[in-house]
Amino acid sequence: MPGYDAPAQEANPVKILIAGGFGVGKTTLVETVSEIEPLRTEERLTSAGVGIDDLDGIESKAVTTVAMDFGRITLPDAQVVLYLFGTPGQERFWFMWDDLLNGALGAIVLVDTRRLDRSFPAVDFFENRGLPFVVGANCFHGEQPYTAEEIRAALHLREPNTPVLMLDARSRDDVRGALLSLLDMLIAQADVVAPG
């Protein structure tokens, strides 16, 4: 068996989603901590029921091709390979895409406080689906005029204890900090579910 059957030493894949509006720095964040250059994959998605805002009433279904940039971090001591998937911005298509959330450990929602509204759909979606997430306020040019409390209030976060972190998506320390914060939250939740 040794040398042939060694699955116990192989790593299990685990997925974390990196969400947020277009141009908020998702791919930069992935690139900062990934052990590989971020790769891009595409998926063709159909959105049923988005026609409600189509005035012509002809198109009841929309089809789009979405692109995701992703990277990976191998964690040999945990026997886990962490995949960081930067989610595409077209959140209205996520509802038809079970594969995106299934099996996800949690998410980081990146926000640009100059365009906070672009992050609302991701926040709503994760809250509705019960996927744990932390918020990372990307500090462009190293500046962030708002406090974590102000950002939390503006996002109307359903869970008041949701961590809101100031980060620079180019900083390895910052991004690792956001991932650790997410893990801390998951550990706290797991403790509550399974005490002792």
Next chain:
Amino acid sequence: MADELEPRQGGRRRTRLYALTDGRTAATHTVLTMETTVTAVPVADGHAGLPTEWQAVLAMCPPPGGLAVAEIAARMHMRLTPTTLLLGELADRGLIEHRSPLEATETSNVHLLMRIRDNLARI
């Protein structure tokens, strides 16, 4: 090898799905998700005679490592769904092995989460 694949040319047609799956376009038995990792099953006589795309995929994921479905899709310049169908076909034929993502019962295991956290803190 995989890195040397040329990016898709502007006017090049996408390889048709039935060409990739040897005529099958129906769902395969093996269900793969984007983060499922795949390794080629070693064979004595190589993969001569298999379709070129299959050989390319198999060459990408030699054991013991493993590549995620999304990674194979990206490196093959294919979309996710055709890639999962292609890999499902390979899995049904015993050409690849796969490792599914951890189930919710495992990812809510506090000991595993702490191991992940500890390892992450050291990257």
